[in-house]
Amino acid sequence: MDVDAAPAAAPAPASPPAALLRLPSATRPAPPSAAVLSALNVHAQVRDKQVVDPLRKVRISEEVGQDGTGVGERGRKRLRGEMGVEEWFAVQTAVLPLLLPASATPPALYSPFNPPRDVCVSAPTGSGKTLSYVVPIVETLQHRVVTRLRALVLLPTRDLVGQVRETFESYLKGTGLKVGVATGQHSFAHEQNVLVGESVAADCQGGSSQVDILIATPGRLIDHLKATRGFSLQHLRFLVVDEADRLLTQSFHDWLPTVLSALKPSFSAAALAEKENDADPTGGRRRERKTKARAAGGLKEADALAPAWWDAEGKPGRVASDVDERCHGSCQKLLFSATLSRDPAKIDALHLHRPVYISVEDALDPHAEDEGVDHELKFTFPAELSEHMIISPASHKPLYLFHLLHTLSISSALCFTKSVEAATRLAKLVEFFEEARVASLGGEAAEAKRVVVKAYSSELAPGERNKVLREFKKGEVQMLICSDLIARGIDIPNVSHVISYDIPADMRKYVHRVGRTARAGNKGDAWSLVEEQEVAPFKSIMSSAQHYAKIGRVRVKDSAIEDFVAPYQVALERLRLFFATGRERERSTVAA
Numbered sequence: 001m002d003v004d005a006a007p008a009a010a011p012a013p014a015s016p017p018a019a020l021l022r023l024p025s026a027t028r029p030a031p032p033s034a035a036v037l038s039a040l041n042v043h044a045q046v047r048d049k050q051v052v053d054p055l056r057k058v059r060i061s062e063e064v065g066q067d068g069t070g071v072g073e074r075g076r077k078r079l080r081g082e083m084g085v086e087e088w089f090a091v092q093t094a095v096l097p098l099l100l101p102a103s104a105t106p107p108a109l110y111s112p113f114n115p116p117r118d119v120c121v122s123a124p125t126g127s128g129k130t131l132s133y134v135v136p137i138v139e140t141l142q143h144r145v146v147t148r149l150r151a152l153v154l155l156p157t158r159d160l161v162g163q164v165r166e167t168f169e170s171y172l173k174g175t176g177l178k179v180g181v182a183t184g185q186h187s188f189a190h191e192q193n194v195l196v197g198e199s200v201a202a203d204c205q206g207g208s209s210q211v212d213i214l215i216a217t218p219g220r221l222i223d224h225l226k227a228t229r230g231f232s233l234q235h236l237r238f239l240v241v242d243e244a245d246r247l248l249t250q251s252f253h254d255w256l257p258t259v260l261s262a263l264k265p266s267f268s269a270a271a272l273a274e275k276e277n278d279a280d281p282t283g284g285r286r287r288e289r290k291t292k293a294r295a296a297g298g299l300k301e302a303d304a305l306a307p308a309w310w311d312a313e314g315k316p317g318r319v320a321s322d323v324d325e326r327c328h329g330s331c332q333k334l335l336f337s338a339t340l341s342r343d344p345a346k347i348d349a350l351h352l353h354r355p356v357y358i359s360v361e362d363a364l365d366p367h368a369e370d371e372g373v374d375h376e377l378k379f380t381f382p383a384e385l386s387e388h389m390i391i392s393p394a395s396h397k398p399l400y401l402f403h404l405l406h407t408l409s410i411s412s413a414l415c416f417t418k419s420v421e422a423a424t425r426l427a428k429l430v431e432f433f434e435e436a437r438v439a440s441l442g443g444e445a446a447e448a449k450r451v452v453v454k455a456y457s458s459e460l461a462p463g464e465r466n467k468v469l470r471e472f473k474k475g476e477v478q479m480l481i482c483s484d485l486i487a488r489g490i491d492i493p494n495v496s497h498v499i500s501y502d503i504p505a506d507m508r509k510y511v512h513r514v515g516r517t518a519r520a521g522n523k524g525d526a527w528s529l530v531e532e533q534e535v536a537p538f539k540s541i542m543s544s545a546q547h548y549a550k551i552g553r554v555r556v557k558d559s560a561i562e563d564f565v566a567p568y569q570v571a572l573e574r575l576r577l578f579f580a581t582g583r584e585r586e587r588s589t590v591a592a
């Protein structure tokens with residue numbers, strides 16, 4: 001049959017477009033079984049975690065050693081006095097005796113013949129992980145004689161670096177220890193000056209440091225390793241990777257292998273370059289490159305003060321004999337997260353030394369893993385957290401948000417959106433809504449009930465972000481509308497509500513979002529506004545972590561939101577004008 005000659009088909013009668021096919025949501029592969037982990041040589045301690053009851057607390061004793069930790073008198077006074085910490089939280093009761101056992105003698109700075117075990121810690125949001133490493137680091141380093149860089153804490157964002165710095169500064173008062181940060185917030189030259197000073201000796205083979213403790217983001221750390229003369233990690237006694245799962249999944253210019261090799265000066269980038277030069281028969285170029293390598297900050301020689309790295313490679317020029325006892329690195333690696341991955345590949349990349357895995361979680365279901373529960377997706381939530389969801393048509397979401405704002409009498413809430421742009425728009429919409437509502441109700445009572453909201457996202461300059469955060473902490477702003485920027489780690493006291501205006505992309509994001517409330521044993525409420533078409537993916541995310549049943553569904557009656565409709569219409573129109581024509585035009589139109 002001649003196809004071309006076939007009569008054109010009659011146009012199909014107009015009918016509503018068929019609904020889009022629903023695609024199955026992506027499924028995660030099954031987690032590796034204990035047998036597979038064993039075959040992969042993952043340490044038994046990592047497979048077989050030490051479970052700690054989240055409700056466990058131990059009173060901090062006045063007498064040194066009575067609470068099972070080696071915290072000295074100064075530390076106890078600081079905790080119980082100015083810092084207002086009366087008892088150890090669960091994670092601290094497990095980590096402190098391990099890193100700082102009660103003992104009559106102060107902890108040794110290095111122990112190359114009996115290197116300390118590395119520690120991986122998984123504990124819920126707001127459970128006090130920061131103090132569990134700040135206290136032992138300060139207690140161990142406070143007896144040092146010479147300032148060397150002995151503790152490095154890595155965190156994913158500047159904001160978190162600032163927060164952890166405050167905790168260190170607060171606890172170490174009176175020890176003489178110095179803390180520095182490297183995040184890129186200040187100029188590189190300024191940071192170099194803070195880290196190694198202006199006058200680094202011409203041949204500073206042992207490395208030089210003005211700070212005992214450095215808190216940094218990985219990218220900036222790598223910049224200093226490459227280009228700051230005299231900057232060395234060879235004296236490190238502690239390497240802390242906080243928010244470890246996030247840092248380990250992001251490459252940040254391959255920070256991990258660079259940091260691990262920088263613990264040993266003979267493996268530093270510059271030393272490798274020098275080795276290469278030594279094999280180079282062209283003398284002139286060799287000298288030139290050698291100078292460049294030195295200028296780049298690399299160190300060829302180890303410092304006698306740094307047994308931390310002194311291991312099987314031996315000292316340059318030294319021939320090991322049979323009677324020599326083998327030394328190992330003394331740098332103890334500490335990993336922390338509320339959602340710590342136990343992915344064998346990632347853990348393997350850290351070259352952990354006989355790691356201990358501590359998990360603060362409910363021990364009610366100890367066989368869950370054996371029954372096929374995905375341990376990668378098994379999270380523990382703060383005990384004082386209540387969770388709710390409202391299913392809503394997309395067009396009603398703002399109305400439900402206004403309902404939550406006014407019926408829950410919110411005084412301190414974080415509201416998460418899917419993007420920075422969405423946060424900016426929603427903050428404006430709520431601001432306009434509040435103005436329209438106060439205008440329509442009139443009177444002082446309405447004004448007093450006005451909820452002040454602000455956007456808080458990476459769109460704001462760091463100074464502006466700090467200002468908004470201060471206003472929020474003082475109670476001048478009742479709700480921050482944000483992207484996931486502050487979902488991790490940020491500790492804002494007394495956040496009473498977390499609202500996911502847009503549902504989170506995965507379970508980890510959900511855990512970190514809702515973890516901004518119910519911190520340090522306080523009560524907290526989390527709400528998710530789930531659009532009708534998002535119910536299936538949301539349910540699937542929550543169910544994969546066996547968490548769906550914990551979220552109470554709340555139905556909101558139409559009568560509860562009908563008063564909000566008129567001011568919402570006004571706010572919508574203002575928002576349209578605001579973004580279409582800019583702020584000036586919008587103002588004059590409204591004024592007219």
Ligand SMILES: Nc1ncnc2c1ncn2[C@@H]1O[C@H](COP(=O)(O)OP(=O)(O)OP(=O)(O)O)[C@@H](O)[C@H]1O
Pocket residue numbers: 084085086087088089092123124125126127128129130131337338488489490491515519520
């Ligand atoms: N023993 C304690 N007693 C009272 N408050 C504590 C104690 N330990 C920590 N806190 C407080 O609890 C809050 C949460 O601690 P922290 O920020 O270390 O939590 P986190 O476990 O790191 O949470 P996230 O996973 O969200 O980062 C902080 O304000 C901290 O000062």
